[in-house]
Amino acid sequence: MNIFITGQPGCGKSSLISSLIKELKNKNIAGIVTPEIRKGKQRYGFKIIDIKTNQEEILASVDIKSQFKVSKYYVNIRGINKIIDRFLEGFDKADFIFIDEIGAMELISKEFKEALEKILNSDKTIVATLHRNLVDKYKNKGKLFYLTRENFNEIKREILIAIKDGL
Numbered sequence: 514m515n516i517f518i519t520g521q522p523g524c525g526k527s528s529l530i531s532s533l534i535k536e537l538k539n540k541n542i543a544g545i546v547t548p549e550i551r552k553g554k555q556r557y558g559f560k561i562i563d564i565k566t567n568q569e570e571i572l573a574s575v576d577i578k579s580q581f582k583v584s585k586y587y588v589n590i591r592g593i594n595k596i597i598d599r600f601l602e603g604f605d606k607a608d609f610i611f612i613d614e615i616g617a618m619e620l621i622s623k624e625f626k627e628a629l630e631k632i633l634n635s636d637k638t639i640v641a642t643l644h645r646n647l648v649d650k651y652k653n654k655g656k657l658f659y660l661t662r663e664n665f666n667e668i669k670r671e672i673l674i675a676i677k678d679g680l
Contacts, residue, residue: 515633515655516672517615517643524660526642529669530613533640534564536673543607545600547572547614558586559618563599564611570595573618583617593622601628604637609676612641615651638676 518526527548534542543565550558550571558574570592571577579587604610610632619625632639633654643651651657656675658668 514675515639515641516675517641517648517651517655517657518660518668518672519643519645519648519657520660521645524662525665526660527613529660529665529672530611530640530642532669533672534611537609537676541606541608542611543600543603543609544611545596545613546611547616547619550574561593561596561619563596563603565603565607566599568596568599581621583621586618588618588621590622593619594624597622597624597628601631604628604632604635607637610635610637610639610641612639614642614644615647616644617646620647640672640676 518529520526527546530546546562546564547559548562549556550560557576559572560569561572562569571589572593573583573586573588575585575587577587577589579589581588581590612629615629639655648657658672660668
């Protein structure tokens, strides 16, 4: 079962993923998250973290140089690939996979794209945040939830019900 969460920037997609992970903490979970890196109030990049091992790399930053750039951020392909390799080591044993997020930066990596294809076609329960520009590409591959600040609790409840019904 594939569940996608999308919405406008700042609506709580990453917070919802974190909350769902906490709700399912006693289950066998794998995946990746991509939290912001901030200096004071300024965002200057993103990490990419393997949920199972907590291994992390820089996903993208204004401080690194790379031939790949999305907005003002240079994308660290080697870092993405290291974390994807680590994630894939535990993928087969996991019951639930969380991906935060499927976005332009992540999709620059061929390894990320291949891993994404593998997990979306697996029998695992996948919960992923989806950049709003990619909705049309993925909406037919699973159930899509549009998140707003106002419907956060309702969407969380609906996703938990969908996960339980899928078991």
